Amino acid sequence: MPRERPTATVTATATPAPTLLVTGANGQVGFELGRSLAPLGRVIALDRGHCDLADIGQLRGVIRHFAPDVIVNAAAYTAVDKAEIDSDLAFAINGTAPGVLAEEASALGALLVHYSTDYVFDGTKDDAYTETDTPAPISAYGRSKLAGETAVLHGEASALVLRTSWVFGSHGNNFARTMLRLGCDRDRLRVVADQFGAPTPAALVADVTAHIVARHWIFGSPSAFPGGIYHLTASGATSWHAYALEVLRLAAALGVTLKVDPARVEPIGTDDYPLPARRPANSRLATAKLSRTFGIHLPAWQDGLHAVMPELVSQLPRS
Template sequence: MRNIVLLAPNGQVGFELVRALVPLGTVFTLSRSDVDFADTPAVVAKVSALAPDIIVNAAAWTAVDKAETEREAAFLVNAALPSALATVAQQHKAWLVHYSSDYVYPGNGTTPWQETDATGPLSVYGESKLAGDNAVMANCDKHLIFRTSWVYAARGNNFMRTMLKLALSREALNVVADQIGAPTPARLIAQVTALALQQAVLAGNNATALSGVYHLAPKGHCSWYEFAGEIFCLARQQGMGLALKPEQFKAITTADYPTPAQRPANSRLNLTRLEHTFNLQLPEWQQQLAVTFAELTAE
């Protein structure tokens, strides 16, 4: 039986991974209550003691704006931690799964980014995620780096839950309409991770041919404004009494809503490499939102 070490099992993605990884082996979890993720020597000691065959790193500093003023803290979790895990994975000849972000790209144009495109982060958060990617690639032969976008889930703090909460209490709402990407549910990330890992493990001596960076998101794209609109449509179909008046739901520009960290305008991700390499068919973002919303309302 394989030993799988999962970091951050209580986060949005981690919660889904706990369930998705079970068929692949014995899952050992390390949460922030078990070890400080910024204390890399402590993490290394705990992970090594579990003799991992697979390490899945769902830990991340995700406070994008806060990273602008807390650069060192962001880099400790987003760069130093994956670097240390890559070294441990290499020592144990284990697979390392690491999650990255659309923020590593410069966000210009309208063409979906390919994994081979030049990176160019616009923020400290993006820089820290790119540093983590590079460290994993440099220090671990057997790695799967999944760059994803706009992650949400039925639990935790995310755009879907925030928009619904606001629509239930406010009559008017403005949402940015000039940033484009694909809303990605944590459940899909976990499912694809498990499927890719299964193929990687079965590949045996050919395993390293599967190593690399992959884009993981649903098909299609939308703006944050369109994403919110779809959420409100589903809520009304469920009979929720939204306080939000349709005529008071308005699209604004990024310039109208300044933030400490610059956001990429174009977060479209080309999914061809992931689909072809692992023979997967990724679903449309609207279908995934409907499933995730149903899960939220069921709870």
């Protein structure tokens, strides 16, 4: 008789699901991160009430308590005009707190993903800004966000800074929602036409974040993670005025009865609509580095707006 071949029993050891901690859970991007990161592990999404970035002691305590494998900082002080007179708080949340997160991430060996903004640039460049262009913020908000970038990247944590612009979504306040509301309430609108950027869906920012975390952290080697600054916006560019017209066009196509006629949406210059904080005239961000490094295709900004508009319309008050 042939001899029986020896057999062995192999016991598989399951790898514990990673813990991903999200700050700013009630913000536009934070809200979407709860969805996009869920397949990757245990997501702990904290709002300001449970994780206030202005309270450094609480912030350190929260990070040490949960000991996450990944920290995604979607919290920020975003009141651009108010920051001009409330700069101390803006810098505490946008500048100091990200540095603390970097320190805690380094101690844990965790990945830190932090979001920044087109406002770190002065907007005077003719072409889209690249990651190697020198920042020159022209507002307190922009300076506070640049301080946060510097704190994160000068730390020892494995860290990624994603700069984005003109974020919108179905959750929270944003330009698209405002234009939809005003278009229903007013018979005339005046919208700035000499500032340009790429309206970027919060869902796109969250989905790209999840893709990067999954590909280069959860399933890859942390030591090989290609950190640094990356620009993340939808493809293409438009002005605030043209953006408003597209919002109204889509709303009308979805059956919304608008009070304003598109012909009465007046294009104006920045100087015709003065605000406490200066805005960059050019907010276009080049995204080739992100696409090249992570193999990501970024859809046109119109695609994201088309996807979000039905939900924004459904949220309109019923008459």
